[in-house]
Structures are given as structure tokens and as C-alpha cells.
Amino acid sequence: MSEARITWIGGPVLKACATGPFSIFEALAVGERRLLGEVIQLRGDELVAQVYEDTTGLEPGVTVVGLERPLSVTLGPNLLGGIFDGLLRPLSLATDYQIQPGAAERVFARHRLEFTVRDGDTLSAGAVFARTVAPRPQSLLVPPSASGRVEALVEPGEHRDDETLLVLVDDSGRRHELTMQHDWPVRRSRPVRERLGVNAPMITGQRILDTLFPVARGGRAALPGGFGTGKTVLQEALAKWCDADVIVYVGCGERGNEMAEVLDEFPQLEDPRTGRPLAERTVIIANTSNMPVAAREASIYTAITVAEYFRDQGLNVALMADSTSRWAEALREVSGRLGELPGEAGYPAYLSSRLAEFYERAARVTSLAGAEGSVTIIGAISPPSGDFSEPVTLHTKRYVRCFWALDRQRAQARFYPAIHPLQSYGSDVQELADWWKRSGNPDWLVQRQRVLELLEAQAHLERMARIVGRDALPPQQQVRLLCADLVNEGFLRQSSFSKVDRFCSPPRQVAMLSVLLHFADRANAAVAAGVPPARLVALPMLRQLQRLGEEFGEDDLLRLRQLPRQIDYEFDQLQPVASHAS
Amino acid sequence: MQADLLLENAVTRIEGPLLFARREARVGLNAAVEVLAGNGPPRLGRVAALDETSMVIEVLEATSGLALRGTRIRLHPEPLLFGVGPNLLGRVFDSVGRPLDGGPPVAARTRRRIEGLAINPAWRALPRDFIETGIATIDVMNSLVRGQKLPLFSAGGLPHDRLAAEIAQRARLRGTKGEESFAVVFAGIGVPHDTADQFRLAMESSGALGHTAMFLNLADEPGMQRLLAPRYALTAAEYLAFEEGRHVLVILTDMTNYCEALREVSASHGEIPGRKGYPGYMYSDLASVYERAGCIRGRPGTLTQLPILTMPGDDIGHPIPDLTGYITEGQIVLDRELDRRGIYPPVRVLPSLSRLMDAGIGAGFTDPDHPALAHQLFAAYARALRVRVLASVMGEQGLPESDRRFLGFGERFERQFVHQESARTLEESLAAGWAVLQGLPHGELTRLSNAQIGRHLGEAAHA
């Protein structure tokens, strides 16, 4: 291993004079405490490195050791249910309540295994060779860089995570010792056999998303919004209720209490599909806003690498990144310290390509070993003063398929989720219509279109009403406004804190939408027949429709499907010519 | 531990707050230094960068009067530490923890890094204990819980100091009668003398001065120290909370002065300025202050922060409130127009927010119908303000009946709910909330269930 000696240090950046060969992006151990660092520039004998931990106390002359590999993380069965820092080191209760810099003592875990291969079998790169037993079965994979014939397989049963379980001998006679875990460099995407197209939505349980702006499995969505508009609550809601097999939740430069909240809540919530605690499908990666900035830059890559690892096991993974703006800012800060030329708003010129690389790692794929899996990325963006014309939002917009724009006005009126239906979009709607057809709603595309047109008309009519007064609009238009209000209140509004409504299954979404559109049909017909709009506003059931999500939970689907009859009943009572015209 | 070292005649250059010196002894990054000149008191600094022969020292106090010759540097082996121990309370300190009240220095039980260390998120316990502040807009609509960081976004000339002092005097857990140990830590950052005095008087008059520690960097003191005052104050607060087990409320005022100092220091380092000239790392720097609030598993104390900032140009989009809002767990926004109309406290509820409220209210915490009431008040007031704009365009008479009712609600809400002459109990605040909702068409109260309407607003829902 090569060594170097520090010649200059300031903040998280150091320069060192090397006595052996180093390579660019090589990981480093700095000083006695073996602080983790990474080479970022090489010029002759001098190297420039960034350090991922607090550099207090370092001084010229201190030794820097090259680790002969790029910045890497250890992937294996210890991840699910855990919380880790930006470099995937466990944040456990075994240490002090304050994070001390430096390498912590390694803790070994044990897992019970069953092998899926025998001595003499030939394994390809990325193949499954064993499964863990309980609490949740996980596949153990041959690293993407190894393959060969199985030798020296140990007995099944319980093993420590660093034990050699088998040896693979490849064609050139090289021996690869396999443990439960393997390392992978975070900045390099894990190889796949094939990238696949869109085939199904990732069901989020949020009506405004699934029905209006769906994200595909393996898709990419951005969630921009000023502070307090609901990015984190929505990310957490998706982490809880979306239909992915594994959730990777990265808190990148955000609050410590939000991480604590996930840690506290997820073990107590049940995954509706498996009946197991939600924590068991979740990996939390935390670089909170007061943890070192350099590691913040790495945390996003760590997270996507972990997500790819589970994808390669044939699982559907959702990655929630809160917030990608903090990552971009970390990039800016490190770039500034290196004296690079700043571009727009001080961000380095490569911001856009870094964003592209990151989002490109989302995909539905066939893995090296032939399994189908996916990584879906949901990235939150925190634009300065909530202004979407800043570089991170603009560049992200070029690479994502869904844009879920959070609106300050809606948030301030406590209308949640505060996604603005006219500023948001989803680009895979045509492809996903087939899925809805297969799932029993052939009309999804048409219904969705009707809702969007209503909301569009509402914006226009409200401008008119501001000038002439609502009552002065033609009756047909007044009804459109009424129905648009109803869609907002009764369908788009969905509180994540409501036990009844925090999750909405696709069948319930379809039923709710059908009820509301049925009301719209009857209302249009009624005014066409001369019923004054004021009488519609006074319909007794309107209140119930406005509270549809709250009043009809997942267990009330039958009652919900009866509502159109009640609507018919109330409309049938209306006389076209009112006795007391208003 | 290495002993302190004294360097003579090592300074080669002085530029603003930066001192360049020959590195004639071993010293590590961020080590604390004292700069000595003549007979004056030592000035604190820290080692900001090092190479093999020289070092850059950031002096954290004024550098005026320093000369290349005769300036001595005392190097400490460690970063800046603050010795804390019993008897911090009832005392007044300067921004670097030196007594200002003529009393003896605090006997240090432990010496803690003023920068603090990040709390391991796995060790955090969720803040859930509702604090009654006596202010309806906070208690009902933006509830404060122990361990939260909830800033006041104010502006010049608004009564934020009064409000903060009232909260500090009253804030109590429901159902406790002062048997728990509490403490108030006040960090004055670039504040005028009278602000500090008024706060002291307020605490004195409520008999809480003995539970209060003050750290003062006054307006006429060096700007650099504005960066230190909150760190010394928080180091003391962490000790009081997590070692002595007290419930500590920290008031940091005015964080705008803090950010101005940060901008000044950044400029003197020749760093590339970010938005409005503030450094690109201001987010991380503010987080290193604000994130020092919270609750720790298994430790009885808590640290609650109430930072105050004045929004330059009354603009909530200005980088100081903007970055703060991205870090803190909500904000209480004060408004000039409400203040002008004589409404006190002039809290503008719509842009205000408490992110930890959902965890600390409702059944088992406050009142089962509290969350629904809060949401209904928000929704109705948002509508009232929209209608108010309409009414200003086409006159009240042009509005439909239901809109007119919301107009009336808006007025009642501001005069009878937001405005209060004296402190209210939570029960009184909730009752005031239900009372102002009276008169709105029940059919439009979509955030309330029929049962809730029945319980609080009269019989079954009617349109």
C-alpha cells in the first residue's frame, strides 16, 4: 500500500506528498484514526484528497495510506432494517450518542444460510449462491466481477459474515473466495444484462400520483418544493406504502429528527403485502445536515449502489433521496475548495452530468444472472426560496419522467399533498394505461383526462370569477367549478396522518374517481335541464363527497361503490324548475 | 496531553481577521489559539489551515491594534473548548463564556468542544411532549414540543423580543407544576444593550432569573464573536440538558446578525460568494447550530431552540429565513400588517408551521379533536384571505353569501383568536378556536367530521 505525508490541510481538503503510486478516486485512510478520504487530483508527487470526516487535529507530516481501491461499500445481508452513515458504516446504539470521527470497531453479524448450489456447479457473475433464513430471506450474490466453478463449499447453517463460504475457480484458474458480502465502488453502476422498458407503475397509494402522475417501476421522479411544502412527509409516505420490495431511504443533508422518526415508526408499521414490519424492507442512509459535507456528496452514490444490489437479487427497489439539492450543494462546496471555476449559481459545470449519471442508474433490468428487478428513484429538490428556475431543478427536469411540483399556497392552506396538478406531469401515462386495463379499469386514461381538464378549466374560470363574481358565471361553468372543487377536496386531498386515508389502493382510487365523475355527469345533466347551480351546492351528500377519502377507507369499498345510487337518488329528487329560485 | 506552547515573533502577515504565521511548533487543524499583544486580554482564534512551514489563524475577535512585532501566539493542543459545570445558571457571560457579572469563573466539570459533535440519529428520541406557551396561534395551530427547534421569523420593529420572553417565562408542560428542572439559555448575538436588559428584567420579574444563563455579544462588540456566542451558549445548554437532565429552552437572537458576520468572515477569506453574498456553506453552518436541539434516548433532559431572526426587507425568500426554514422544524412568522392593526402577537398563521406538531397533539397528548380543529382553522382562514382579496376587487356585496361568511370569519379569527390580551390555557385556546368557527356554514367545514361538528359547533351538520 502506498503512503503519502500531509503537506497542507484546510477544512476537509488536504494535499500530500506521495512516496508510492496512487490512483485517482482511490480511497484513503488518513492519520491514526484512519479517517476515510478519497484522492481527487494527482499532480506529480502531490495528491489532493477530500476527507469524509472531521479533520480537526490533523497536521502536516501525518501519514495517508492508499487503500488500493476506489471508495467502496460492503453489500450483504446486514443492510435491511439498519441505519448507516453516508459511507454505509452502521450508526448503532453501541457507540456514544455523539458521532466520533474515525473508523469504529467492526462488528460482525451471523446469519443462517441455505446454499442453492453444490460443489462443482458453475456460477456466472451475479448469480445467487445461497439464501439467508429468517427474519427475512435474502439472496447472496456472486460479485459481478467473479464467476467460475464452485469448490470448498462450507456446511449450511449459521456463519459469520466475514467467513469464506465457497471458492470459485474461473477459467484462467483464478480463485475467488466468497463471503456473504462483497465490496462495490459506489461511483460505478453495477452491471446488468439488459435494460427493460416500462411495464407497470410503482403503486404509491397516493391518489394524485397513481391516478394523475404515475411513476413507472424503474422510473425517475423529482419532487421539488420550498421548505414546509411536504417533500419529506411524501417521501416517507411513499417509503411506507409503495409496493416496492425494498426501500432505500437516504436523508441527505436533512434533519436528524426525521431519521429518528423513520427509525421509530417503521418497526411498528406493518407492510400490508407481507404482514412483516416495514423496517425489515428498509435501509436508512443518513448524512444529516450537521454531519460532514464531503460524505454528503458520497451518500447519494452509496444509496444508489445499495439499491442496485437489491435490484440484482430480482427485487423492485425504491430509492427516496431527500434532498438532492443538499447533495448538489455538497458538490459545489467541494468544487469551491478545489478552486474549480464556478458555473450557474456557483455550481460546478459538471452538475448536470452528475445529475444525469445518478438518475440514469434508475431502471428496470434483467440482472447479470437473469433476474428481473428495478430501481425507481424519487428525488426531492429544495430550491432556494421555492423558485423552480434554479439550476438543480432545471437540470433534474431534463432527466426525470415525473415532476411532482409542490405548491406553497396549497401547503399553507394545509391542503396535502400540496402537489400542484397543473405544474406537475408524468410522462409514461400511455404505457401505464395497459396496466390499469389489466387491473380492471379500462377507462383510466379517459377518466384521468377528464380530471385534468376539469382542473385546467378551474384555473381559468377562477380568474373569470375574480372579475365578474362566481354567481355571474353561466350555470354550466358554475357546475364545472363545483366539480373541480370536489375533485380537489374529495380526491386529491389525502392526509398522510389519517389512519383511514394515508394509503389508497388502486381499487379504491378507481371507485372514488367513478363516484365523483358520476356526480359530475349528473350535475352537468341537471343544469342542462334547467336546475339552478345553487341547488346542487345544497345537495346533502356533497359534504360526504368532499370528505370521501376520510369517510370511506379500504374496508368500505362496497359502501363506496353504492354511492352512485345515492347520487342518482338525490338528483332524481331535484325538480328542473325550482319552486324557490335563487 | 501536550502542553500549551508560546510562539514569539512568528506572525508574518495580518489580513482582516486572518493572521499568517510561521509554524514553529506542532499544531493540528482547528486547534485553539490565543493571540497576545501588549497587556491586553488574550484574543481567541483557531488554526484554519496549515502547511509544512506556515499556518493561517482565524482570529475570532477584533484584530485591530495587532502588529507583526510583539504579537505572541499561544497554541493549545485542542480545539476551542468551554469548561462547563454546576452553577452556570443565574450567570451572565460574554460571547466566549467569560463572566460579565463580576462573579467567579464557572468551576469546570467537563470541557466540551464548542462546535459540538453531531448527534447520532439512531440515538435521538422523538420530541413529543407538548409545551403550553399560552399563545393560541402556537398552542392550537403550530404547537411547540420539547426538543424542537422553532424559530421566530420576524422583522425590524416587530415585538419578537417580547414574545420570546413571554414564551420563556411561561413555557411549561401541561400537568406539571414546576417540579421538573428547567433552564433558559439566552444568547444575544449582536443585540443592543436594551434588548439584553429587557430580557433580563422579564426573567427577573417572573422569578426565573436563577434558572437563566445569558451569553451576550452586544451590538458594539466585534462581529467575529457573533459566530461564537451561540456555540458557547449551546455548549452550556447541552451540558444542562444532557448531563444535568434539565429541560432547556435556548433563545438565539438575532440570527440575522450571525449570518451577517458569517458573510463578512467568508469575504475576508476570499471565498466565492453565493446567493446575496452569503457563503455557499451557510446552510451547513446554520445546521451546525440548529441541529444541536433534540432529545436523546435514555437521558432525561431536552434542548429546545427558539431562534429569532429578522427577515431583511421583510422577505421570507431571503437566504437567511430560507435556509433557516429548510433546517428548523417549522417557523412562527410575525407580520407587520397585523402588528399595525394592533393585533398581538402578530402571528401570520398561514406561512407558520410546526413540523413536530403531529407527533405531540391529539388523543393521548392534548385533545382528540385538536388536529382537526387546527386543520379546519387553517383551511378556513386561507379561504377567508382569498375572499378578502376578491372583496377588495368587487366589493363585499358582489360576493355570494357563503363567501361573505368567510369574510366575517377572517375578521373574528384575527381579532378574537390571534389577538390575546393575556396568556391562555390550552383549553381556553381551543375554545377560542371553536368559537370563531361558529357562523361558518357547516357544509363547508370539510376538515371536521359530523361528530366533531356535533360536539363543538351545535347539532348535526346542515348546509
Ligand SMILES: Nc1ncnc2c1ncn2[C@@H]1O[C@H](COP(=O)(O)OP(=O)(O)O)[C@@H](O)[C@H]1O
Ligand atoms: N401529505 C401530507 N399529509 C399531511 N400533512 C402533511 C403532508 N405533507 C406535509 N404535511 C405537513 O407539512 C409539514 C411539512 O412537511 P415536510 O414534508 O416536512 O416539508 P418539506 O420536507 O418540504 O420541508 C409536515 O410537518 C406536516 O405537518
Ligand SMILES: [Mg+2]
Ligand atoms: Mg424535508
